[in-house]
Amino acid sequence: MPVxxxxxxxxxxxIAPLIRYIVKTVEDLDITYCEFSTREEIRLDVALEKYIxxxxxxxxKAPESExxxxxxxxxxxxxxxxxxxxxxxxxxxxxxxxxxxxYLKYRDSFRESGSSLIALREADLRSIASSLIKYLMGYTExxxxxxxxxxxxxxxxxxxxxxxxxxxxGVKGVVTLKGGVTSHAAIIARSNDIPYIIIPEIRLDxxxxxxxxxxxxxxxxxxxxxxESELEKYMAKLTRFEELKSIIxxxxxxxxxxxxxxxxxxxxxxRDLEEARVASSSxxxxxxxxxxEFLYMMKEKAPSEDVLYNTFIKVAEFxxxxxxxxxxxxxxxxxxxxxxxxxxxxxFLGLRGIRLLLEYREEIFKPxxxxxxxxxxxxxxLRLLLPMVTTTREVRETVELLNTLIGELRLDNKMLSSIKIxxxxxxxxAALMIDKLVETGLIKFVSYGTNDLTQYTLAVDRGNVRVSxxxxxxxxxxxxxxxxxxxxxxxxxxxxxVCGEMASKIPxxxxxxxxxxxxxxxxxxxVGLVKYVISKLSVxxxxxxxxxRVLSSSNNEESRRSIREYMVSIGLEELKPWx
Amino acid sequence: MVTILSIxxxxxxxLHARPxxxxxxxxxxxxxxxxxxxxxxVADAKNILQVLSLGADCGDExxxxxxxxxxxxxxxxxxxxxxxxxxxxxx
Numbered sequence: 001m002p003v004x005x006x007x008x009x010x011x012x013x014x015i016a017p018l019i020r021y022i023v024k025t026v027e028d029l030d031i032t033y034c035e036f037s038t039r040e041e042i043r044l045d046v047a048l049e050k051y052i053x054x055x056x057x058x059x060x061k062a063p064e065s066e067x068x069x070x071x072x073x074x075x076x077x078x079x080x081x082x083x084x085x086x087x088x089x090x091x092x093x094x095x096x097x098x099x100x101x102x103y104l105k106y107r108d109s110f111r112e113s114g115s116s117l118i119a120l121r122e123a124d125l126r127s128i129a130s131s132l133i134k135y136l137m138g139y140t141e142x143x144x145x146x147x148x149x150x151x152x153x154x155x156x157x158x159x160x161x162x163x164x165x166x167x168x169x170g171v172k173g174v175v176t177l178k179g180g181v182t183s184h185a186a187i188i189a190r191s192n193d194i195p196y197i198i199i200p201e202i203r204l205d206x207x208x209x210x211x212x213x214x215x216x217x218x219x220x221x222x223x224x225x226x227x228e229s230e231l232e233k234y235m236a237k238l239t240r241f242e243e244l245k246s247i248i249x250x251x252x253x254x255x256x257x258x259x260x261x262x263x264x265x266x267x268x269x270x271r272d273l274e275e276a277r278v279a280s281s282s283x284x285x286x287x288x289x290x291x292x293e294f295l296y297m298m299k300e301k302a303p304s305e306d307v308l309y310n311t312f313i314k315v316a317e318f319x320x321x322x323x324x325x326x327x328x329x330x331x332x333x334x335x336x337x338x339x340x341x342x343x344x345x346x347x348f349l350g351l352r353g354i355r356l357l358l359e360y361r362e363e364i365f366k367p368x369x370x371x372x373x374x375x376x377x378x379x380x381x382l383r384l385l386l387p388m389v390t391t392t393r394e395v396r397e398t399v400e401l402l403n404t405l406i407g408e409l410r411l412d413n414k415m416l417s418s419i420k421i422x423x424x425x426x427x428x429x430a431a432l433m434i435d436k437l438v439e440t441g442l443i444k445f446v447s448y449g450t451n452d453l454t455q456y457t458l459a460v461d462r463g464n465v466r467v468s469x470x471x472x473x474x475x476x477x478x479x480x481x482x483x484x485x486x487x488x489x490x491x492x493x494x495x496x497x498v499c500g501e502m503a504s505k506i507p508x509x510x511x512x513x514x515x516x517x518x519x520x521x522x523x524x525x526x527v528g529l530v531k532y533v534i535s536k537l538s539v540x541x542x543x544x545x546x547x548x549r550v551l552s553s554s555n556n557e558e559s560r561r562s563i564r565e566y567m568v569s570i571g572l573e574e575l576k577p578w579x
Numbered sequence: 580m581v582t583i584l585s586i587x588x589x590x591x592x593x594l595h596a597r598p599x600x601x602x603x604x605x606x607x608x609x610x611x612x613x614x615x616x617x618x619x620x621v622a623d624a625k626n627i628l629q630v631l632s633l634g635a636d637c638g639d640e641x642x643x644x645x646x647x648x649x650x651x652x653x654x655x656x657x658x659x660x661x662x663x664x665x666x667x668x669x670x
Contacts, residue, residue: 072600075627083628106628113634121596121631184596277591314637318591 001230002206004199004222008525009179009186011217012195013238015231016172018213018224019148020204021155023162026103026129034094041085043095047135048081054131058164066191069160069184077128080106095136103129123183127159152215154207160184167192173215175199175222180274181524197222218529237577244532244574251535252283252528258513259538266531267323267521269499276315279524283531286322288447288521289385289499290315296329301339302364308371316379323381325447325499325521327424328368330387332356334463348461353388353426358397369405376419377411383420385447390429395440420444424499426452431485438492446489447521450500454478472556473502479511479551479559486515497521506578507563509533511550514542536572545569582654584643590665593636598665603627605660611647613657 037043052074059070083105084098091098103125110122152173153166163185166174174189174196181198189196195217207224214223214234218241223230256264267288268279279287295303295311316324331337332352340360344350357365376382386398399421406415422445423438425431431453434446454473455462462471472478489496497519502508504522509530512520522530546566553559564579590598594615606613606624613624617639622629624643635641641661645653 068597068600071604072596072627075600075603076631079626079628082626102628106632109632110634113632124596125628280591310638317637 006197006199010189010196248528251532256531256534280318282524305367312375327385445495450502609653616642
C-alpha cells in the first residue's frame with residue numbers, strides 16, 4: 001500500500017481507479033526539417049482560428065474568474081502566430097517548426113525572468129503551442145481514446161483545457177508531478193470541486209492503470225491499493241467532507257474564537273511566493289512561518305541580499321497589516337546545498353539551523369539579516385524567527401550581529417529593540433531552557449516547530465519506514481515536554497505559537513489550546529477546517545476534562561483514545577474521520 | 580515627441596497573465612508605438628509574450644515609452660490603468 005505525500009491544490013477526497021494521462025506536447029515534436037509550402041501563413045491562420053474557437057467553447061463552461069485568463073491565452077496565441085509567420089516568411093520553414101521555435105524562445109525568456117508566477121505561464125505557453133501544432137498536423141483536441149470518467153487522473157502536468165475537459169467528463173481526482181497551486185488548472189479544479197494534489201516524487205512508471213487509490217486532498221495523500229480498513233476510513237472521511245464542505249469554506253474568513261471566547265490566530269505556513277499569494281486570500285491571519293529555503297536550494301550560490309530583500313517586501317506587501325514571520329534559512333541536515341558541502345556522519349545532530357548560520361555568517365547569515373532589516377524599515381509587519389536554537393549563546397550572538405548590521409546600514413539604533421525576534425523550538429534543549437532563552441532579552445515570541453521537536457524527543461526519523469510508526473505528535477512524551485515549555489514561556493509573558501504539522505491536525509487542536517497556545521500556523525488549505533474546529537471547542541472544558549487525562553496516558557494510543565472520546569462527548573462525532 | 584512614464588507596479592500579481600492581458604489590450608487600442616522597459620529588458624507593449632518575458636512583478640519599477648500621434652491620451656490612460664485599475668483586479 002504505497003502512500004505518497006503531496007501539496008494540496010484543490011481540496012476533497014475521492015476513491016477511484018487510477019489512470020495515467022500521457023499527452024504529447026510541443027516539446028515532443030522532434031522533426032528538424034519539414035517541407036515548406038506557399039500556404040504556411042494560411043495554415044497558421046487556420047490553426048489560430050480553430051484554437052480561438054476552442055477557447056470560446058471553453059469560455060462558456062469556465063467560471064467567471066477564468067474568462068480573462070482565456071482572453072490572455074488568445075492574445076498569447078495571436079502573438080505566437082504573428083512571430084511564427086515572420087519566421088516562415090524569412091526562413092522558408094514549415095509552420096510546425098516555426099511555432100516550436102517561437103515557443104522555445106519565450107519558454108527560455110520566461111524562465112530567465114525569475115518570477116515564480118511567470119514560470120507558471122511557461123506551462124500555459126506550452127499548452128497553447130501544443131494545441132496549435134495539433135491543429136496544424138490535423139489532429140483534433142484531446143483524441144478522446146481514454147475513458148476517464150470516474151477515474152483519478154495521474155499525469156506529468158495538465159493544462160487548463162485538460163482540466164476543463166476532466167470536469168466535463170466526470171473525473172474524480174487529479175494528481176500531477178508538476179504544476180503549482182496558483183496554476184489555472186488548479187483554479188479550475190477548485191471551482192469544479194475536483195480534488196487535486198501535486199506530488200513531485202511520484203513516478204508514472206510505478207503506477208498501473210486501473211489500480212484503486214484514495215486521493216485524500218485534505219491531508220495531501222495518495223494511497224495506492226488501500227487495505228480494507230483504510231478504505232473504510234476514507235469512505236467515512238469522504239462522506240463527512242461532503243457534509244462539512246460549505247461550513248469549512250465559510251469559516252475560513254471568520255476570526256477563530258472558542259466557545260468560551262478565547263481568540264486564536266490561525267496563520268499560514270508558506271514555502272514560496274506562489275503560496276504566499278494564495279495564502280493572502282485564504283482567510284488566514286498572517287504568515288506564521290515563511291520557509292525561505294527555496295531561495296537557497298538547487299542554486300549555484302546563496303541568494304544575494306537584494307534577491308532576499310525583494311522577496312521579503314513582496315510577501316510583506318501581500319499581507320500588509322498582517323504579521324509575516326520570516327524564518328532564517330534552516331539549512332544543513334536534509335537540505336544539502338551544492339555550494340556548501342558538509343560531510344557529517346549525523347547531519348541531523350550536526351551543523352544546521354542557527355549553528356550553520358553563525359558558522360557561515362559572512363556568506364549566508366549577514367546578507368539575510370541585512371535584507372531583513374532593510375525590509376523591516378519599510379514593512380513593520382515582518383518578524384524574524386531563528387531555527388534550531390539550543391543555547392543562549394546563539395541568541396546573544398544573533399542579537400549582537402543585528403546590532404552591528406544596524407550600524408553598518410546606518411539605521412536608527414533604537415531599531416534593535418523594536419525587532420520582533422522569535423525562537424523556533426525544535427529541540428528538547430530549547431523547550432526546557434525556554435525561560436533562559438527568553439531572558440537573553442529581545443525575544444518577543446516562541447514558535448514550536450513540532451516536526452523536528454517530535455523527531456528529537458522521540459528519537460525517530462519519520463522518513464525511516466522501519467521506525468516511523470513511533471512518530472506521533474500526540475505521544476504523551478511530546479505533550480509533557482510541551483506542557484513544561486509552554487507554561488514557562490507564558491510565565492515570561494511572550495506569545496506562543498505552533499507552526500509544525502501538528503497545528504493542522506484536528507486531534508491536536510484541543511490539546512494545544514488547553515496548553516495555552518493561541519496561535520496555530522497551518523497549511524493555507526487547512527485554514528477553514530482548523531477555524532471551524534476551534535469554534536467548537538472550549539478552553540476551560542479542555543482543561544477540566546481532557547488535559548490531565550492526555551498528559552497521564554502511558555502511550556500515544558491511549559492519548560489519542562482520550563481525545564477521540566472527549567471530542568465525541570462534546571458532540572463532535574462529525575469530525576471522527578480526522579480523529 | 581516621446582512620452583515616458585515611470586511607474587511602480589502596485590497590484591499583487593504584477594504583469595502576469597491576467598493583468599498583462601488587460602495591459603496589452605489597452606496598449607493595442609492606440610496607434611502609438613509603445614515600449615515597456617524593466618531593468619535592461621525592453622518589450623513591445625502590444626505583444627503579450629514580450630510583456631510576460633519582462634517578469635515584472637509587484638513592487639517593480641517599469642518605464643513605458645510612448646511615441647505617436649495619440650501619445651498624450653495613451654499616457655494618461657495607461658497610467659490610470661496601471662496605477663488604479665490593475666490594483667482593483669486584485670480585489
